[in-house]
Amino acid sequence: MPNQEESLLLYLNEAIATTRNKEGLFRIVTEKLRLIFPFDVISIVTIDTEGQYKRLFLRDYFTDLTIPSRHNNRNLRHPIAGTPTERILLDNKIQTLDLQEVAKEYNGESPFNYLIQQGVRFMTVVPLRIAGTSLGVMCLASRRHPHFEPADLSLLGKIGSLVAVAVSNTLAFEEVAQREREKSIQLAVNNALLSIKERGQLFHTVATEINRVVPYDYFGVRIRYRDGTHKAFAEFGKQDDGTFAPLDPDRWNEVPEYGQMEGEAMELFQHPAIYGDESFRRLSDKYRLMRYIAEHRNTRSLLIAPLWVQEDQTAVLSLSSKEEGNFDETDLELIKGLVPQITLTMQNLFAFEQIESLSAQLEQERTYLIDEINTTANFGEFIGQSPTIQPVLTRITQVAPTDTTVLISGETGTGKELVARALHNLSPRRDRALIKLNCAALPAQLIESELFGHEKGAFTGAVDRRIGKFELADGGTIFLDEVGELPLDLQAKLLRVLQEKEFERIGGRRVIHSNARVIAATNRVLEDEVAAGRFRADLYYRLNVFPVRLPALRERPEDIEPLIRFFLEGFTKKMGKPVRGLRERDLRAMQQYSWPGNIRELEHVLEQAVIVSTGPFLEFAGFSAAAAQASPPIPLPDYAPIKTLRDQERDHILAALQRTAGRVSGPNGAAVLLDINPKTLEARMKKLGIQRTVVAS
Template sequence: MNNQDESLLLYLNEAIATTRSKEKLFKIVTEKLRLIFPFDSVAIITFDNALQYKRIFLRDLIDSATTLLPDSAEAEQTQIAGTPIELFVRDPHVQQLNLEDLLVEYPEYKPFKRLHERHMVNLTVAPLRTGGQLVGLLVMAARRRPPFSPDDMLLLGKISSVVAMAVSNALAFEEVARQERQKSAQLTINNALLSSKNRGQLFHAVATELDRVVSCDYFGLRIQRRMAATESFAEFAKNEQGEFTVLGADRWEGVTDRETMQAETFGLFTEPSVHGGLDFLELTTRYRMLRYSAERHGMRAILGVPLWVEQDQLAVLALASKRPDNFTVADLELVRSLVPQILLAMQNLFAFEQIEALRAQLEQEKTYLIDEINTSAKFEDFVGTSAVMQQVQTRIRQVAATDTTVLIQGETGTGKELVARALHNLSPRRSRALIKLNCAALPAQLIESELFGHEKGSFTGAVDRRIGKFELADGGTIFLDEVGELPLELQAKLLRVLQEKEFERIGGRRVIQSDARVIAATNRILEDEVAAGRFRADLYYRLNVFPIRLPALRERPDDIEPLMRHFLERFTKQMGKPVRGLRERDLRALRQYGWPGNVRELEHVLEQAVIVSEGPFLEFAGFSARPVPVPPDTNTPLKTLKDQERDHILAALRQTGGRVSGPTGAALLLDINPKTLEARMKKLGIQRTIGVAE
């Protein structure tokens, strides 16, 4: 070894001791090597400790203007077995090889093909050892075979030992930097995870922090189910300002086969992997969703890590980039190291959101239960022992313990809500709430929100999320009063809940399950409504599984006196009034009256009598002036229900001076929605001005 060679070795040793950047070190080594050994390209390949895998540490084409760092495919670890590298591992010594001979034996080996395309003809390979351990190879390629003497080969062996030490140091520095980068990312993301319990805010912070160490254009946490659409847990994409924004459902506008496209990708990321460049483009030919991502959003690389994998379900953390060489194996390992934190955050969020949903449900149930208690005080039990009421109670006992849907039919004021409450209280669901909705009491546009709830911002005025009645009634009972008033478009949605036990909130994408027993009530004859096209036949048959018909009060005259005694006892106690007698003539008049308002009308008459009476007997102010229908006989035909309804509405209008709505209107007296009353008046030819229509 001459002085020049010793100087070169000394220079390289000093460079190794003072240089930490592997790129700078690589440049120094290649420049000095080329002074002695003529070559046109050089590469350093490193091995794992078990000599099972290799990766390109650095490579350079000497006549190129810039250093060619490895792309994502070359940076990945690949197996040594089955490649020409296996020959050098088995026989690690300095050797020169003819590239054309190697191509004969390995015609499809891409690195050899690329060198051949650049007109390389010769390879010089030197093993890199530290402490007797083979850590890699120094590979020099030339367009002409260089004339190496034995001394040159010996010198190259010594230089390779120095280079091996430099590579080992650089790898060690890389590992330290990787660990520091990983810890820094874990710390910042952990702080983000502790900063909020709101799903959107939390994972927006995670995406932002992760982007600092693994740059990406898309961040997504997605739950995939076999043969089903992907559920977005949290998804963000960068806008033109480089900031992450939430991806909404509107991004799929115009995509007709989204769910099938998403289902096709099930299993793509059951193992952590990176796909970029040509590898990603090859995937776009197999997966339409990736092709859509590439064509619509310009994505060229994707990194995916499974958070959990089950037989028919998996959760995936996916990052995507518009740069084909954006993600490296080191990035993949860093993201994998964050999986436990992100998985714990998802589990905590699931639990927190479930607790919040239950808390909101309990708050709503509390409101309804208080209302139920207050309402229940009006009817402590069924009053009356008539045969028709005994039959009603028998049917209630028969069906109460089941989950069968019940349809209660009867005129206004016959006690349909009382029957619904009895069905609930006698059922196994009595520990949960009875949720009630009067379908005639709300505008059509609000009934859907009341039934199914809505998400914040789903329509004008939706300033917060609202839990619907069906969600509140989960595990309990929902009572749909005046179900015959439902608009046709809502009838279809109600039918779906009855059939499939599931629905979505307005503006929501998540399917919500509801195990609610349905009890419906109506004073309409639904068979006639179906025939007229105002009520869906399929919904009618779904509701009319177990019908209960409540008799009108005129059909149970024997129950009038017990009902009177019941109401009088309650009202005198509530108002602190003395107990007053009941004249026989008043009792007779009350029995003979037709009671078009049924039990509710009787209750109101007695309440008014308790309030106004001052003497020893109850005074029924104005009651005697009401028309007393003549009991039907064989010579007097019965009035139709339509005529009776008309007479009853006219009587109410007389009493209120023709006023329909308001605190002194006929609607309040008849316990009916003013708009419903106006519709019935129009149908029956009754005008607001009493005396004109008569």
């Protein structure tokens, strides 16, 4: 027998010294042990350096025992205090336990109950110590009571010392390997965080790399708001083949009261923690959300690592597993070590995605503006082929490619801005800006600042430097709408810019040069304004280099029908309204109406008709009343004299003034009724010899 013992010990010693594979080594140990000591189960349990937690190191079966999987989980850490393990370690000797007696001592709550249920009654415990330090115990469990002679116990003690060395070596190797894996995973995750910019691909890589060291079934980065609502930033689930696939962020929509369930569990996500086995079951009892994922997702353990906790939101990284007690403190520490870099990456992703979104929005706006310009300023989009409008289009075509200053005149609503855009779009300057300024839309004291800019502190309220319109239009085109409304002192400064191509900002001393093409527009009769002393003659001649006069709509009745078709098509599409018919009588009425507001008035009438109409035809009740009040022309016999356009316009203005008791401006004035600028109306009255006092009397 001594020779056999010596041979066995030498064999085990050599195996321990040469075998690096944990499973292979302990297979040899268990096979040799069973030749001498019969048992049904062998297990090795290790304890941490503080002696507070135990952990399953190895278990092997040699019979038909069926042990629940949670009792085979080597990652699960159990506290020792108050357990049979605590007593065994204190005794520090080889002993055989009657498991039923142990269960009685612990009120039936013994961790050995699952063995007792399988008929296993006895367990021989061999302490594992090395250099005076306890590593744990080796347990040999059997259905029959073992009978050990003193020599057997001596041999078990020697084998225990060898196994302790093997366990110590294996733990050291595993720790080194674990540290290497952790470093590897940290490097791989950091490389992914630094190199991948697309959110889905980035976190898919992160989930895959972490899974190599900490296996799990779910990876999620979610943002939870204080009101209980949530947003999935990145979520992946493990597939049957072991790879990860993104989860549907809307999968919770079908869960009743999910929002309340999320809010109830909010406190869980404030602190890093692991939950498994009993601790997870307690969560399931307390929180409906945890109970739901346990029942419907088969979740049994959870790891939570907050990325940031703020007053209004919490971002959390969570891992879950279908295995009980899948995570331990080492796993949590690994994940916590990745939190700062993941947090920084998320913030960068937020910023990057916001920039991408803004860029996309700006590109859409740019595309929209280009389309708008091309639509409104493309020559093919001018509606009308009447003999009156054709010469105007020809003049625009002739002057557009040049840098010549253009003065566009015409009544309100005739399309002066449309012409200005066409002139710019058809010019070599079309790739630069078209800067617009309505000279009648601002107080006189602000127009100069708008035109030429100002320096900080130039006047009260000038808290910053302002770049003027002429400076912005350098290399492009500036469109001065309602130029007849400019005050006389600004007319002189504008004249200098036209002559010298230079100016100074208000409060500035530096001369600024501007190569901007000038297009001006007015609904006033500037010749009359010059005669009245309200407009500088030299500025008028500088602006009127190439005049383009837009005819009033009443001068081009042939274009009314195509304009109607154009506007109706646009409004029905824009409002999602059905296409309705246009009665012949309504078309004739529109062709006979004088249209004091011109194309703009026509557009408004049609827009209103599209909104209010419900039947098969468009309804023009409001227009019909206005047209009747404006006394539309009655067809005259062929021999009757026809009024001139001048007389027709004079009668129309007189009718409006008659209704307003001679009032021109203000909310109840004739200008509002005619949809025309009051100053333009006054100029027309002067030209036509109409006096308000005569009308009022």
